[in-house]
Amino acid sequence: MSDPKSVITRLHGAGGAYMHNLIKEYFLQLYDGYGEVGLDVLDDGAVINGIVFTTDSFTVRPLFFKGGDIGRLAVSGTVNDIAMMGGDPIALSLGVVIEEGFPKSDLAKIVESIKNTVEEAGVHIVTGDTKVMEKGSLDKMIINTSGIGVASDALKYNFTVLRKTRQVKYEWLVPMNLRDGDKIIVSGNIGDHAIAILSSRQGIEFEINVESDVAPLNKMMKAVLEVGGVADAKDPTRGGLADLLNDWSEKSGLGIYIRENDIPVREDVRNAIEFLGLDLMELGNEGKAVLAVSPEMARDVLDTLHKTPWGKNAAIIGEVRKDIQGVILETAVGGKRLVTRPVGDPVPRIC
Amino acid sequence: MSDPKSVITRLHGAGGAYMHNLIKEYFLQLYDGYGEVGLDVLDDGAVINGIVFTTDSFTVRPLFFKGGDIGRLAVSGTVNDIAMMGGDPIALSLGVVIEEGFPKSDLAKIVESIKNTVEEAGVHIVTGDTKVMEKGSLDKMIINTSGIGVASDALKYNFTVLRKTRQVKYEWLVPMNLRDGDKIIVSGNIGDHAIAILSSRQGIEFEINVESDVAPLNKMMKAVLEVGGVADAKDPTRGGLADLLNDWSEKSGLGIYIRENDIPVREDVRNAIEFLGLDLMELGNEGKAVLAVSPEMARDVLDTLHKTPWGKNAAIIGEVRKDIQGVILETAVGGKRLVTRPVGDPVPRIC
Numbered sequence: 001m002s003d004p005k006s007v008i009t010r011l012h013g014a015g016g017a018y019m020h021n022l023i024k025e026y027f028l029q030l031y032d033g034y035g036e037v038g039l040d041v042l043d044d045g046a047v048i049n050g051i052v053f054t055t056d057s058f059t060v061r062p063l064f065f066k067g068g069d070i071g072r073l074a075v076s077g078t079v080n081d082i083a084m085m086g087g088d089p090i091a092l093s094l095g096v097v098i099e100e101g102f103p104k105s106d107l108a109k110i111v112e113s114i115k116n117t118v119e120e121a122g123v124h125i126v127t128g129d130t131k132v133m134e135k136g137s138l139d140k141m142i143i144n145t146s147g148i149g150v151a152s153d154a155l156k157y158n159f160t161v162l163r164k165t166r167q168v169k170y171e172w173l174v175p176m177n178l179r180d181g182d183k184i185i186v187s188g189n190i191g192d193h194a195i196a197i198l199s200s201r202q203g204i205e206f207e208i209n210v211e212s213d214v215a216p217l218n219k220m221m222k223a224v225l226e227v228g229g230v231a232d233a234k235d236p237t238r239g240g241l242a243d244l245l246n247d248w249s250e251k252s253g254l255g256i257y258i259r260e261n262d263i264p265v266r267e268d269v270r271n272a273i274e275f276l277g278l279d280l281m282e283l284g285n286e287g288k289a290v291l292a293v294s295p296e297m298a299r300d301v302l303d304t305l306h307k308t309p310w311g312k313n314a315a316i317i318g319e320v321r322k323d324i325q326g327v328i329l330e331t332a333v334g335g336k337r338l339v340t341r342p343v344g345d346p347v348p349r350i351c
Numbered sequence: 352m353s354d355p356k357s358v359i360t361r362l363h364g365a366g367g368a369y370m371h372n373l374i375k376e377y378f379l380q381l382y383d384g385y386g387e388v389g390l391d392v393l394d395d396g397a398v399i400n401g402i403v404f405t406t407d408s409f410t411v412r413p414l415f416f417k418g419g420d421i422g423r424l425a426v427s428g429t430v431n432d433i434a435m436m437g438g439d440p441i442a443l444s445l446g447v448v449i450e451e452g453f454p455k456s457d458l459a460k461i462v463e464s465i466k467n468t469v470e471e472a473g474v475h476i477v478t479g480d481t482k483v484m485e486k487g488s489l490d491k492m493i494i495n496t497s498g499i500g501v502a503s504d505a506l507k508y509n510f511t512v513l514r515k516t517r518q519v520k521y522e523w524l525v526p527m528n529l530r531d532g533d534k535i536i537v538s539g540n541i542g543d544h545a546i547a548i549l550s551s552r553q554g555i556e557f558e559i560n561v562e563s564d565v566a567p568l569n570k571m572m573k574a575v576l577e578v579g580g581v582a583d584a585k586d587p588t589r590g591g592l593a594d595l596l597n598d599w600s601e602k603s604g605l606g607i608y609i610r611e612n613d614i615p616v617r618e619d620v621r622n623a624i625e626f627l628g629l630d631l632m633e634l635g636n637e638g639k640a641v642l643a644v645s646p647e648m649a650r651d652v653l654d655t656l657h658k659t660p661w662g663k664n665a666a667i668i669g670e671v672r673k674d675i676q677g678v679i680l681e682t683a684v685g686g687k688r689l690v691t692r693p694v695g696d697p698v699p700r701i702c
Contacts, residue, residue, distance in 0.1 A: 002452070006454065027481070104359065105357070111380065118381070118383075128378055130364065132361055142493060148399075
């Protein structure tokens with residue numbers, strides 16, 4: 001019963017190669033040509049009639065973890081999906097499915113966290129749905145947030161700047177805007193969320209005082225777009241940098257070159273990753289953006305990121321290159337390796 | 352652990368009094384004044400910047416039932432939520448959470464059904480999300496669909512007609528538009544979905560050859576709005592007519608008078624309801640609308656419904672009345688009873 005050819009396995013939820021194949025084999029047939037950015041682009045969201053529209057279901061365990069909870073995650077995740085398209089998020093829906101026996105006191109904490117996070121982001125919960133499943137038929141709670149956003153003046157300005165360096169088909173942040181020479185910027189330390197989730201789980205035998213980075217990034221993205229020259233942005237959640245950069249490479253038809261030494265990582269997180277035998281490139285994050293920026297504007301974008309609360313540790317970690325294929329990592333010791341989409345999930349159910 | 356004061360119970364998912372209290376106590380604090388029709392209205396969806404936005408999670412069991420499946424239900428449910436606001440649905444999101452071990456052959460059938468239903472409705476799936484949960488942590492599958500819609504010419508025409516009979520604050524189909532004397536129309540037979548679901552479950556010891564009514568109703572609603580004079584529309588899903596009519600009464604501040612003899616019900620469904628000791632007023636439906644229509648236009652709306660594939664058995668079942676309080680049912684034998692919001696769920700997990 002665990003043959004991934006005939007049944008769904010955990011691999012299909014891992015944000016890597018299996019998930020992409022599942023989506024292509026089953027869900028892509030639903031694409032019917034609709035939308036300025038449609039289902040076929042398989043990006044953070046779609047664009048229809050000038051509206052960014054996105055959805056995300058959250059199954060994170062534990063529900064409360066160091067630095068956050070499922071409520072903060074559900075708001076941030078969908079706000080970020082909209083922001084990574086270049087949209088200005090305006091409204092979210094909230095669909096909650098709860099297991100019978102769930103403590104109301106925990107529900108109160110989660111709703112409070114949702115409230116605080118929508119206020120922080122400056123967005124609004126406008127509609128919702130509540131379902132209850134019998135005890136034993138759901139592990140506690142699933143939250144779905146969907147969201148809509150609009151094109152901001154900042155986005156329009158970003159493209160007036162970007163058009164100085166290239167022709168642009170989509171005035172949204174999509175991988176097809178990437179060009180040879182674009183700088184790859186990551187907005188801060190990688191790995192915090194996955195390691196915080198791991199260390200919040202019962203029975204985990206390592207201690208580390210790191211909090212999840214989970215945060216709504218729409219204000220950071222607005223600041224960056226006001227600088228201009230951003231070709232695409234994406235948040236390295238499930239599948240981490242490895243999946244994100246492979247996505248960019250596949251959809252743009254260009255290579256990506258990354259220097260491991262330039263990826264910002266907390267020292268204790270790096271030690272934990274090594275201790276646990278994990279791959280930094282595959283770890284999920286929930287408060288980080290990866291940007292592809294025209295080389296002319298990369299320094300200004302970086303300086304702006306450093307001035308925001310979310311981008312203090314932002315760094316240029318590599319470039320888009322037409323002379324290579326796929327994603328190449330220059331390792332810390334000077335070697336080079338091809339980074340492929342993850343197969344398994346180093347830390348399952350991080351979102 | 353089953354005290355509804357401290358934990359979530361099945362009652363909270365029953366689409367009745369407990370669910371409304373849960374929503375008011377926990378989720379309504381998320382309302383911040385945003386939207387033309389905001390979270391506070393607790394209607395089928397919200398309206399923001401002229402866009403109808405709605406969400407629904409589907410936990411129906413079994414996944415495949417007589418006349419439909421979770422895929423058809425998920426598309427229809429969200430299309431109908433938009434249509435019941437008077438919106439013209441344009442795009443849906445699809446969030447699927449799957450249990451490890453789920454057969455791919457079943458997934459293929461569900462995606463095929465989704466595809467057929469979006470084509471039938473003339474809407475588009477534009478964005479999605481897939482998660483996998485470990486075996487034993489989810490009963491097979493949950494689908495969330497969210498959707499957006501816009502105001503159609505038909506909706507605008509509807510309100511030019513309705514304004515001849517009253518002042519209207521909202522140019523959307525909301526309970527606040529109801530007035531004394533409005534006719535209550537139901538678009539067809541009540542009870543088919545709940546009874547079809549029940550009879551599709553294993554171990555149920557009655558046989559009845561009835562199919563679920565699950566269907567997208569946006570084309571029916573468009574035809575009705577082109578006639579004009581519709582004050583509000585709502586689909587009697589969880590909680591059935593009892594919950595819907597109490598909602599109308601509470602939000603409009605008016606009474607509702609219903610004649611049981613005028614409610615269309617299939618003979619075999621009525622027999623099954625009696626045999627099972629269920630209350631017709633509390634049974635959920637997934638392909639029916641209840642309309643409040645100005646008395647001047649009620650006959651024309653009814654005639655139009657009869658000409659559509661979905662409204663052949665439509666009937667006027669009562670009136671809005673300012674001289675009574677709450678929902679009063681004139682029973683088949685001539686008595687009168689107050690209809691309250693349901694407390695329990697006659698058939699759990701119908702949607």
